[in-house]
Amino acid sequence: MLQPISKELELKSIQYRRKVLTIIKQANSGHTGGSLSAVDILNVLYNHTMNVSPENFRDANRDRFIQSKGHSVEALYVVLADKGFYPEAALDTLNQYRSHFIGHPTRKVNGVEQNTGALGHGLPIAVGTALAGKKDGRSYRVFTLLGDGELEEGSNWEASMSAAHYGLDNLVVIVDYNGLQITGPVETVTGITNLREKFTAFGYAVREVNGNSIPELIAVFDTLPFAAGKPNLVLAHTTKGKGISFIENQVDWHHHVPTDAEFATAMAELDTAQAVWGASNGTR
């Protein structure tokens, strides 16, 4: 039996997917696969787990989210709009001349904590932010979302050593483990296997979940911190392009923009998904 919060968030995920595809189509550019992969994680973080909102965004005690896999920015922009950080209409300017809504997160967009985009940067910054929280005795937590291909950047492993060394149990690292990067399957590009063992060896308390399952994500984040004195790591097994049958697990959809026909089919699939929930919430 699902909790009411789960149903509400399931419907939000469907609506977020509609909006992600809509703004990418409109801008004629964007990172489709990765945004659809990560959107459920962002949904649960912003609508259930994190203590952050437009009202407390300048508060030193707010929870922080740093999106290290910056290219999946469309998902972040859509979720922040829904949280009320700016009007949804602002997303119509995505990637346009002089728009703040560029292809990677920037602090010129209300609600964005750090400018990211180059891979391997979010985790070190998150470590520093979490360490400051510890030093100041603050209760905030720092969440950062990494791609799996991104783990090829050595700076992640440098930062992981610091996270464990300083016992940052207020740090939550989430790996969007969809198994694909721009060249192809991550494992064919460079072997990153045994991530659970690797992260455990680096001193994390590791949990594995289906990263496209709202109930599983809610449950795992509800048990934070996983272990006192250890940084938290969630290996979120996801599907790149999740939610749209012909986008799922397709390397070519890393930053492919849907055609008119593909867009219509995608919207129809999302309508069908919504009908399962039998709800009127979340109209187009």
Added chain:
Amino acid sequence: MEPGKANLEIFAATLLNLAQANRDILVVTSDSRGSGKLTPFAKALPEQIVEIGIAEQNLVGVSAGLASAGKKVFAVSPACFLTARGLEQIKNDVAYSDNPVKVIGISAGVSYGALGTTHHSLHDLAVLQAINNIDIVVPADNFETRMVIETAVSHPRPLYIRFGKAAMPHLHASDAHFEIGKALILAEGADVTFIAIGETVARAMQASRLLAGRGIAAGVMSMHTLKPLDETAVLHAARHSQAIITVEEHSVYGGLGSTIAALLMQNRLSLPFKIVGIPDEYTVTGSQNEIFAHYGITGEGLADTAQQLLAALVKVRL
């Protein structure tokens, strides 16, 4: 010139003083507390030093995170590693994200002498000048070092400060006024002006004295702030001197000299001009003093350069 201490030592002592009164001041090191003369700091204020280990990318990224949460962060590491390995983090996490970290490049230029090119930083001013939103200061002596560190704490923008580890003579009068972005005039002279930066300023002062003995009035300007450049001071010098010589412990490309050349050209000022620095070649081996001597960065070498420049000017006029 009265002998002083290494700027590195003044940096460490000044920072310890400041940090004792302000617990938000943090030093972040990459196994570099010894090189940075920060062992006393670590002993006195163990909660205010963050050790990262030998990992410069992480050093800068963590520093950005700490600064974003309100800490006054001094990220301290040898300039050679910090500004090369950590460059993308300086560009994105500090400058672009506007996290006001104080990026401190120690043992800069050819301070490490015979340790060789891996340990030299002759590129740092060039690459950092091309990055938006980071100021660049290279103090010449103990006074400038103390002042820039004191100023840095409340400096609202990202800041790069680099200095060496050789003892520096005192260059300034006791009533000198230091401000980031304002050049300091150490000597006036209508024949030629040396515009120097960092540890080369003392050599320019020696040159000025030698030239006085040869009947040539040589001005000396300590251009401690490379960015934002004190354009007014440069243009004034160019309009009141016969020749300009820039001096830096850096590649002749992309540092003080080429920046000033661009400024002069764009202001239609044409005068005899020479960039003295480390030429584009495999740097000669030796100590910092030997390397400086090899490339003419000594009182004698700079005085000769000035005379040659002025002699050419006379020839043109004949």
